Amino acid sequence: MTKYDYDLFVIGAGSGGVRAARIAANYGARVAVAEEYRVGGTCVIRGCVPKKLFVYASHFADEFEESAGFGWTVEGARFDWKTLISNKDKEIDRLNGIYIRNLQNAGVEIIESRATVVDAHKVRLEATGREVTAERILIAVGATPFLPEIPGIEHAITSNEAFHLEELPKRVVVVGGGYIAVEFAGIFNGLGAKTMQLYRGPLFMRGFDDDLRALLAEEMAKKGVDLRMDADIKSIDKAGGELRLTLTNGDVVKADAVMYATGRVPNTKGLGLEAVGVKLGKNGEVIVDEYSQTSVPSIYAVGDVTDRANLTPVAIREGHAFADTVYGGRKVMVDHSIIPTAVFSQPELGTVGLTETLARARCAEIDLYKTTFRAMKNTLSGSQERTFMKLIVDAKTDKVLGVHLMGPGSGELIQAVGIAVTMGATKAQFDMTIAVHPTAAEELVTLREKWQPPAAKAAD
Incomplete structure (x- = not known):
């Protein structure tokens, strides 16, 4: 014993x-x-x-x-x-x-x-x-959840409390720029609340590919989310059943709820x-x-x-x-270097592997393949939402270093794509794969033209 x-x-x-x-x-x-x-x-x-x-x-x-x-x-x-x-x-x-x-x-x-x-x-x-x-x-x-020490922070909620609100607030301010912040901004906006999202930096979703970050901001704004970058709350006051948020730039915003998603x-x-x-x-x-x-x-x-x-x-x-x-008698290590992940923002994101910034820092030369389009469903629905796909390839080895998606089903797509990237698939192997038509996903195996910056195209 x-x-x-x-x-x-x-x-x-x-x-x-x-x-x-x-x-x-x-x-x-x-x-x-x-x-x-x-x-x-x-x-x-x-x-x-x-x-x-x-x-x-x-x-x-x-x-x-x-x-x-x-x-x-x-x-x-x-x-x-x-x-x-x-x-x-x-x-x-x-x-x-x-x-x-x-x-x-x-x-x-x-x-x-x-x-x-x-x-x-x-x-x-x-x-x-x-x-x-x-x-x-x-x-x-x-x-x-982390909450900053500012006057009136006791009036704020986090995602913990958001799941148990007695009523849907009519006006919501979401503070933060990561997964939880963009997801809840989309949730509140989609359910009919007037939604503002504040982020203290120049562009939210830090650590994600810059193209994804910029395009997500555009799409969220098109859907009606009031995005405020380089903005933060200085203090929160409650009076007459509503919250008055004084921002660091001096602006005052009125809301029924303020939710912090500023990290954990x-x-x-x-x-x-x-x-x-x-x-x-x-x-x-x-x-x-x-x-x-x-x-x-x-x-x-x-x-x-x-x-x-x-x-x-x-x-x-x-x-x-x-x-x-x-x-179990066998040593097993977890590889944290390649992690497929999804962000259930609106539109949805899926990503695996290196961002363009990291790829440029680690490789002598990279090739980019990018496309943006309206999904087939949107042609009849009238939605102006864009789908975006990006492949990052090591020019020397042809290995696919990163895949970044924005659009419906990106979370489901990136799980399968993550298998290929984890296995070290090359762009040639992506090209060899027969497309499933008509789908948005077929773009991942039919992208042939390397992306060039507008200035380079003009020079050509």
């Missing part, structure tokens, strides 16, 4: 923690998971799953309007926020139950309590004060990690090696709490790799 209560104790039952616990248990480990809120974590309970449901809801207004071009007449359509919230809650409850059953079926003990680290092999269950021991401890507590910080505060010798980064992230091991050999960490690549599928992969390495 082991001298510990458990072989593995997982703190946090989000995507990464649940996967690690379940796989470790399948390998025969005695596993417990402590979760202070609900099993499923940010993604399932208050993140990507409910957000995607909201995105679907926000598309229907355009769908109803555009259906006229195809001969449909839609009369009396109306939106009810409370119905959406109620049905979303039912679905989250269903998924929460599935996560619980999957853990229980694997033999994992679920403990409903916040847990903190006492030493390298001991945790405290804050709900009861009981201390338990484990040969290994896995930190999988994720991250929490690792949820390590008060966890006891530093006291036991676990090294943390400047933002509180847990520093780990390629096998997710911390500076304390018996303590590991996966997911957003490590601030490596804050995406649910990455956390799941890290959790699985941890279990394979420690309990």
